[in-house]
Amino acid sequence: MPDVVQPTAVENIGGSLLDKAKYLSRINLFDGLDSEELKRIESVTPVHIVKKGTLIMTPHEERRALYLVKSGVVRLYHITVEGKELTIDLLGTGNLFGEIASFAAGDPHTYAVTIEDAVICSIDHVQFRQVMTERPELALRFIEIISARLKEVEELLERMAYGSVRQRLLFLLHKLSEKFKRDIPVREEGADPSWVQLEVELTHQELASMTGSIRETVTAMMNELAAEGIVRKEGPRKRLWIHADRLKAALAAG
Helix, strand or coil: CCCECCCEECCEECCEECCHHHHHCCCHHHCCCCHHHHHHHHCCCCEEEECCCCEEECCCCCCCEEEEEEECCEEEEEECCCCCEEEEEEECCCCEEEEECCEEECCCCCEEEECCCEEEEEEEHHHHHHHHHHCHHHHHHHHHHHHHHHHHHHHHHHHHHHCCHHHHHHHHHHHHHHHCECCCCCCCCCCCCCEEEECCCCCHHHHHHHHCCCHHHHHHHHHHHHHCCCEEECCCCCCEEEEHHHHHHHHHHC
16 A cells, blocks of 8 residues: 655646646536636645655545545545455546545545546635535535435445446446546547547556456456457557447446
């Protein structure tokens, strides 16, 4: 497990001033706010540049905060009684996690670690309460986001409890293709539009931890899915491609 490293706030990236309002506008919670409203909120949401592999939240922290992912990917996981890491979610741009007083955007026993360089902002319970009081529509949006997250977690737990390794892996790939589909504006002539590329890079070990399996089993299963034309990878350090239609058909077949 990586060491806990507190993310460090910075004022510039690549020599230019960081436009915090621009980043805040990418967060689902603040979507739709005008520039003046974003400027008021940015004063209480410090921005952090967080390196890959940084543990930014643990169950043992006294300080409770809400974290908002502006760019990059964060992995949420639990430690099992056997001491193994069990991944419960991957969060990309626009997602939030953490805990604010009685509002929890996740499980209190959750760890959060960056799996690639990320830009994250945080807000503590005092500022959060003030913002929600001033903008009650944001409080309603926050509840909607948490409700959707709970529904997704319940579906995941049901798959984990009753599905085979193949079904769990197919379900995971389906969710990843929905959350991390890479926007590729130019396609080759005659290319199958059902192929989507993931923005996030995942090892077979990481896929195994997210499906409650082991790496060897996931590797064998991924080879089967590749033979069926459901997934493909164009190199050892290339992102994964998923054929959305074939994956849905395989998932429905059971």
